[in-house]
Amino acid sequence: MLDGIDRALIHALHIDGRASFTQLAGVLAVSPQTVSRRYERLRDDAALRVVGLPDPQLTGQEQWLLRLTAGPETALDLAHALVRRPDTSWVYLTGGGTEIVAVLETPLGMAHGHSLLLRELPPSVGLTAVSAHHLLHTYLGWRTPWRMSANALTARQQRMLGAAAFAGYDGMPPPARRRPVHLSPADHALMEALRRDGRAGLGELASGTGWSPATVSRRLDQLRACGAIFFDIEIDPALLGGSVRVLVWMAVAPAHLDEVATTLAGHDELAFVAHTTGPTNLVAHALCRDTTALYHYLTHGLGSVKAIRTLETAPVLRTLKAVGTLR
Template sequence: MPPTEYVLSEADRAVIHALQIAPRAGWSRLAPVLGSRPDTLAQRWARITAAGTGWCGTLGLHTGETPPCLAWIEVLCTGERSRVRSDLLTEDPHVLSVFEVTGDRAMLLFVAFPDLSMLDEHIATRLSRLPGVTGTRTHLVTAVHRSGPRWRLDRLTPTQTHQLIDLPGRPHEAGGTAVPSLRPEDRRLVLAMTADSRLSVAELARRQGRSESSTRRQLIRLESTGTIVHSCRPAPLHSGWPVSVVLWADSPAADVAAAPPIVHLRETVEFMSITGPHSLAIVLTLRSLEDLPACASTLVRRMPGLRIADSFVVLRCHKFAAQVLGPDGRRTRTVPPDIWTRPVPLPPRR
């Protein structure tokens, strides 16, 4: 079957769910849990990644004395769609996710920078100069209550999930503690793992020009402290949860402490506190658009005081967490998120 025709089966989704819990666990350890042979699982994963319907990746953005500057940016554009505009945004290493959305904003971006000054430089010298852009609205992230790597499929039994919890490669959960910074020498390893967090230690050592023993110690240090986060994602349109919706919401500051009922809702992919006219950004994934009213009602019921101020549906995802997606929603390639390089200015518009 040609890669472009390959779709996720139930067995594929079980493999992805297992890798969401333990992204770097070996096939020999996963095989007993999934009731399969290691070579069969390896072949299945090779087909999934070749088709672009699933992938494992790594992000690590914290350098220096302060956490990275994360932000949601609404990009206001003229009515027509521009392939040049979307291509420039997709290729930008500072722009982690690119969504075309409904409503009066044409595009919604999730971006990362080392500091506020570089974010300002990027808006002034790149975003404002894109074809058709008429304005931007920036919402800085002040706290991340739930992030994309925590989202899970629902294909494994509770017993299988429990068996995977203590396997090597399971994502570290910092539990609100401070995350140590990446060292400059760690960046090459992190960028190498953006496209494939399952690369062997030997291959990572080769790409860095370091020994396997030092690379293994480096990887253990970064994983154990939560400095880097591995994740496994199915292509959204092929996951069984194809609809993405972003909500702007408001809640009294004291109520955010009561967020766990929302954080643990299956439909919640991301939940963040933000600056601006609204205090919260909530990203949902749904089985169908018809599920949105019921999901919104559940959010309000679980978090008294929550007010949903605006919602917009993702019409197309060009890029998600540094992974470039084609028109059919499959991953085509990766743009390493080298957020530490200065933005490359675009020519001023005539």
């Protein structure tokens, strides 16, 4: 079970995943040794992990949400084939265990990037159906954490971790000042190391880039300041009240899409809301305490949003890969 200090530490790491134990201790009003012990215990018992992630739009990438179906005897093999790819994240086994949902990142402008992925899959996976949905706009998720994993700190404690972060867990400059960022091979190596461990020391990060620790520190500050990289955490959602996980596919009239998506982004039960291409143009990830809570949310939470024309649910049976690189 998580206590108040655990939850406060998780919330703090959402705001600044690279804050030192001393900084975190000052915010949580405990000793650095306590923070260190709690962090290590959460890593061991709750699968806590801090990961550094590139912003796709600023680093020349676009994202696709793939739904793939295979026979019951090969679905897991297909899922593991996707897990091993460096350009995938959030690989889920859903439905009755024959559908896999994954996020794929491709270079910007590669309109048929998902087709490239399918050509590279081994023929033995027995793929029977696929649909690809271009992620056009994310309303909740990625930079903005699930509300139930980031609700433990006071406004003052959040400000202590940085005014920019407090404004929305997002250090990005205003939209008018956002510019694509050219990444060197060393930048890519740095980002890959941070995707493995967002709290890796400067010496460890330097070893993969050819830079000095001081250069790594400066470059990391630059990438964070312009929004090209941000930090997220992975953790077992069941410990935070998300034992039942469901993907929700919705169809909404375009005239109401922004209003509906903005409304859903304020629901405590949702960890992800995004606008996609395809016959279902809105997708969400719901995390509920149990099936009773899920039923109540589907009938009273989503059910009260009249502009949702159709709704399909797919229970998440297993999360095979999250946002970080496989360890």
